[in-house]
Amino acid sequence: MEKGYSDKAYRWNRENYSSRRRFVDIWSFVLTLMFKLWRYNKAWSYPGGITEAKQAARRKAQAIWIRNTLLDLGPTFIKVGQLFSTRADIFPVEYVEELAKLQDRVPAFSYEQVEKTIEQELGKKIPELFQNFDPIPLAAASLGQVHKAVLYSGEAVVVKVQRPGLKKLFEIDLQILKGIARYFQNHPKWGKGRDWIGIYEECCRILWEEIDYLNEGRNADTFRRNFRGHDWVKVPRVYWRYASSRVLTLEYVPGIKISQYEALEAAGLDRKLIARYGAQAYLIQLLNNGFFHADPHPGNIAVGPNGDLIFYDFGMMGRIKSNVREGLMQTLFGIAQKDGDRVVQSLIDLGAIAPVDDMGPVRRSVQYMLDNFMDKPFENQSVAAISDDLYEIAYNQPFRFPATFTFVMRAFSTLEGVGKGLDPEFNFMEVAKPYAMQLMTNMNGAESNSFLNELSRQAVQVSTTAFGLPRRLEDTLEKLERGDMRMRVRSLETERLLRRQSNIQIGISYALLISGFTLSATILLVNKFVWLAVFAGLIAAAIAFLLIRLLLRLERSDRMY
Numbered sequence: 001m002e003k004g005y006s007d008k009a010y011r012w013n014r015e016n017y018s019s020r021r022r023f024v025d026i027w028s029f030v031l032t033l034m035f036k037l038w039r040y041n042k043a044w045s046y047p048g049g050i051t052e053a054k055q056a057a058r059r060k061a062q063a064i065w066i067r068n069t070l071l072d073l074g075p076t077f078i079k080v081g082q083l084f085s086t087r088a089d090i091f092p093v094e095y096v097e098e099l100a101k102l103q104d105r106v107p108a109f110s111y112e113q114v115e116k117t118i119e120q121e122l123g124k125k126i127p128e129l130f131q132n133f134d135p136i137p138l139a140a141a142s143l144g145q146v147h148k149a150v151l152y153s154g155e156a157v158v159v160k161v162q163r164p165g166l167k168k169l170f171e172i173d174l175q176i177l178k179g180i181a182r183y184f185q186n187h188p189k190w191g192k193g194r195d196w197i198g199i200y201e202e203c204c205r206i207l208w209e210e211i212d213y214l215n216e217g218r219n220a221d222t223f224r225r226n227f228r229g230h231d232w233v234k235v236p237r238v239y240w241r242y243a244s245s246r247v248l249t250l251e252y253v254p255g256i257k258i259s260q261y262e263a264l265e266a267a268g269l270d271r272k273l274i275a276r277y278g279a280q281a282y283l284i285q286l287l288n289n290g291f292f293h294a295d296p297h298p299g300n301i302a303v304g305p306n307g308d309l310i311f312y313d314f315g316m317m318g319r320i321k322s323n324v325r326e327g328l329m330q331t332l333f334g335i336a337q338k339d340g341d342r343v344v345q346s347l348i349d350l351g352a353i354a355p356v357d358d359m360g361p362v363r364r365s366v367q368y369m370l371d372n373f374m375d376k377p378f379e380n381q382s383v384a385a386i387s388d389d390l391y392e393i394a395y396n397q398p399f400r401f402p403a404t405f406t407f408v409m410r411a412f413s414t415l416e417g418v419g420k421g422l423d424p425e426f427n428f429m430e431v432a433k434p435y436a437m438q439l440m441t442n443m444n445g446a447e448s449n450s451f452l453n454e455l456s457r458q459a460v461q462v463s464t465t466a467f468g469l470p471r472r473l474e475d476t477l478e479k480l481e482r483g484d485m486r487m488r489v490r491s492l493e494t495e496r497l498l499r500r501q502s503n504i505q506i507g508i509s510y511a512l513l514i515s516g517f518t519l520s521a522t523i524l525l526v527n528k529f530v531w532l533a534v535f536a537g538l539i540a541a542a543i544a545f546l547l548i549r550l551l552l553r554l555e556r557s558d559r560m561y
């Protein structure tokens with residue numbers, strides 16, 4: 001029997017856990033790991049030390065031991081290990097490589113437990129809910145397993161059932177992990193320059209989200225909506241009547257896994273096109289939707305009979321908020337201009353770097369990277385090489401990339417790997433280029449937006465003297481067109497500015513008319529011409545209404561651009 005498959009080896013694999021026992025198991029892992037690291041460092045510091053090859057072999061052996069121990073510790077640690085497999089900014093590369101191989105090698109749970117969970121969650125027995133239910137799971141992982149079934153309406157579905165007792169196990173394990181995070185934070189050596197508590201909190205948030213199947217269902221719905229205009233992306237429909245936080249019923253959408261290159265070929269599918277689709281789907285998620293699949297291992301993407309991409313598993317999604325996108329914009333501008341200071345500042349604003357007293361080494365590292373890695377054309381770069389460069393710089397620096405960033409990097413590297421497997425000539429950067437250009441254009445729009453705000457401020461200032469406006473507007477346009485902002489001004493922007501100018505002039509005329517009619521109404525009222533005064537008042541009110549509409553329109557267009 002393969003290691004890790006006997007129930008004896010899985011002390012966590014029961015519904016009633018002993019928290020004391022977990023405490024001992026987990027802390028003995030941590031202390032053994034610390035001892036191994038200490039011994040390793042000690043050997044390395046001897047005069048003459050150990051050879052480079054021996055050092056690498058030891059690190060590898062340690063990494064394999066960590067991976068196997070995490071497997072033995074069960075679902076929480078398998079997931080934490082998988083999360084850490086994206087953190088080359090925190091751990092040595094050998095560890096990260098080994099953690100990336102952390103597969104969910106855990107035994108499936110019994111059909112009786114499946115029956116019990118479904119009845120508890122959906123309030124009915126399996127035969128009352130499903131016409132047919134396959135007792136043998138289609139797939140089993142650390143958090144749950146997937147069974148094929150047929151509804152009474154005849155629709156083929158899959159039912160995702162969560163491993164029993166998972167919530168309790170998470171509660172115990174995460175409580176112990178909190179203590180470990182605190183210990184590391186206060187450790188004179190390990191705590192330096194690392195935000196262990198922050199990393200722990202990030203892990204907690206992701207893990208709790210991942211075991212809420214209602215959240216996964218909502219994510220699937222959002223993801224499907226976001227791809228409404230792209231019929232080459234398929235997302236299984238959620239059957240909400242058969243869903244709860246621990247059971248999720250989805251439309252059965254079978255496909256060939258994106259990494260089964262020969263099977264795809266045999267099915268007559270265009271491998272080159274699939275590689276492009278994979279990259280495009282991710283670029284759309286990141287740049288257009290700001291909502292992306294954060295766990296894109298090849299098992300979660302399949303290809304349908306028509307060559308459509310099918311996405312599974314929406315438990316772990318990343319979001320890029322618009323302010324983060326703005327921060328990324330600044331980073332990108334900084335990279336494009338090779339301006340190390342701007343890049344560092346934007347990374348501080350993004351929370352990617354914790355500012356320290358002496359930022360000199362960080363600035364120098366970033367500048368070095370910009371000067372060297374920007375020499376090659378963008379499309380000749382490989383994502384894996386770029387992320388390796390970034391991580392190399394980040395490792396042992398006061399950097400802490402946000403989880404979103406590391407997820408994006410992992411998604412890109414995974415897709416690049418799969419893309420190259422599908423089509424040896426595939427180049428992720430080549431596919432990304434037009435999207436990056438689009439992003440840059442949007443960025444220019446945003447930078448010009450602040451310029452527009454400046455412009456409207458000037459316009460308001462001069463509105464009292466109405467005559468100054470055209471001259472100042474012309475100056476500003478001239479400035480924009482000369483490229484003083486170091487950006488490309490498109491005729492669209494110019495058009496928008498002119499439209500804005502005419503709107504401002506109309507607004508000023510409206511304001512003058514309102515004042516005129518209000519003054520007339522007051523004079524008429526004082527002179528007892530009541531009906532005429534009411535008439536003038538109504539005209540003033542009507543123009544005021546038009547003015548408000550105009551102001552709202554201006555504000556809307558400000559928000560849009």
Ligand SMILES: Nc1ncnc2c1ncn2[C@@H]1O[C@H](COP(=O)(O)OP(=O)(O)OP(=O)(O)O)[C@@H](O)[C@H]1O
Pocket residue numbers: 104138139140141142143144145146158160236250251252253254255299300312313314315
């Ligand atoms: N709607 C579906 N139609 C057909 N097959 C599906 C569907 N959903 C899931 N599967 C199959 O089940 C497998 C596991 O599904 P999913 O990834 O959602 O489960 P999981 O428990 O979150 O697994 P993991 O933790 O490994 O990501 C998928 O790789 C796919 O083969």
